[in-house]
Amino acid sequence: MYAIVNKFKYKSGKSDPSMMVLKCCGNLCPWRLYAVRLKDSELFEIRSIINNHTCSVNVRGGYQTQATASVIGELMKTKYCGIGAGPKPREIRKMMRGDHDVSISYWKAWKSHDLAIDNCQGKCTDSYMQLPAYLHNLVLANPGTIADLHTERSQDGENLFKYMFLALGASIKGYEALRKVIVVDGTHLKGKYAGCLLTASAQDGNYQIFPLAFAIVDSENDVSWEWFFQHLASFVPDDPQLVIVSDRHPSIYKGMNEVM
Numbered sequence: 001m002y003a004i005v006n007k008f009k010y011k012s013g014k015s016d017p018s019m020m021v022l023k024c025c026g027n028l029c030p031w032r033l034y035a036v037r038l039k040d041s042e043l044f045e046i047r048s049i050i051n052n053h054t055c056s057v058n059v060r061g062g063y064q065t066q067a068t069a070s071v072i073g074e075l076m077k078t079k080y081c082g083i084g085a086g087p088k089p090r091e092i093r094k095m096m097r098g099d100h101d102v103s104i105s106y107w108k109a110w111k112s113h114d115l116a117i118d119n120c121q122g123k124c125t126d127s128y129m130q131l132p133a134y135l136h137n138l139v140l141a142n143p144g145t146i147a148d149l150h151t152e153r154s155q156d157g158e159n160l161f162k163y164m165f166l167a168l169g170a171s172i173k174g175y176e177a178l179r180k181v182i183v184v185d186g187t188h189l190k191g192k193y194a195g196c197l198l199t200a201s202a203q204d205g206n207y208q209i210f211p212l213a214f215a216i217v218d219s220e221n222d223v224s225w226e227w228f229f230q231h232l233a234s235f236v237p238d239d240p241q242l243v244i245v246s247d248r249h250p251s252i253y254k255g256m257n258e259v260m
């Protein structure tokens with residue numbers, strides 16, 4: 001990253017697992033860095049650096065090849081922390097050209113984009129791994145919460161994510177005081193594993209949306225909607241006055257009829 005920001009190309013000199021020497025690619029250029037690996041760590045500490053160049057512009061031009069997707073992903077990662085989606089691949093190309101004089105393909109920008117998100121927010125797969133512990137603690141911290149994680153066993157004996165349902169204790173308690181009109185809907189998720197978000201909400205006395213429950217499922221189909229209604233029915237009892245509003249997706253109708 002430093003070499004890209006300062007536009008020069010380096011090569012490794014003498015290196016072994018415990019130390020490394022980096023040199024500028026310029027023939028007689030004095031730039032040189034010596035770093036030692038910290039004990040029991042992946043990190044290196046710079047022990048000495050000669051930080052000036054006498055190399056030619058031609059030699060330095062080669063620095064662009066060092067801009068691999070993983071380096072760009074590291075350079076860009078802070079842009080994906082916090083609120084908002086962060087730059088799109090197209091914008092990464094523009095920033096690399098504008099800020100660093102490096103042209104990259106759309107494909108490389110797209111890969112860098114994914115790596116930058118992983119670097120900043122952690123990998124998608126890691127987030128799924130944390131779900132059981134997260135839901136467990138959520139229920140402990142919010143009494144009355146209904147959280148269910150449905151997994152399936154793969155052929156290799158691994159537990160694979162299938163569905164997740166969540167209704168916070170506060171939503172369940174609040175529903176008792178609401179009119180018996182529930183709006184359900186499903187929408188596509190854009191993440192790496194796609195899937196669908198199913199939601200149920202009502203309206204409070206202030207005419208504001210009152211979230212009741214949501215679920216992550218594979219897609220809007222008969223089985224997934226039925227699974228959703230089964231969980232919803234645990235705190236939304238059937239009632240002659242109960243009205244369910246939907247976009248009349250056939251699976252909603254079917255799932256609802258099975259359960260309620």
Ligand SMILES: [Zn+2]
Nearest residue numbers: 024029053055
């Ligand atoms: Zn140099």
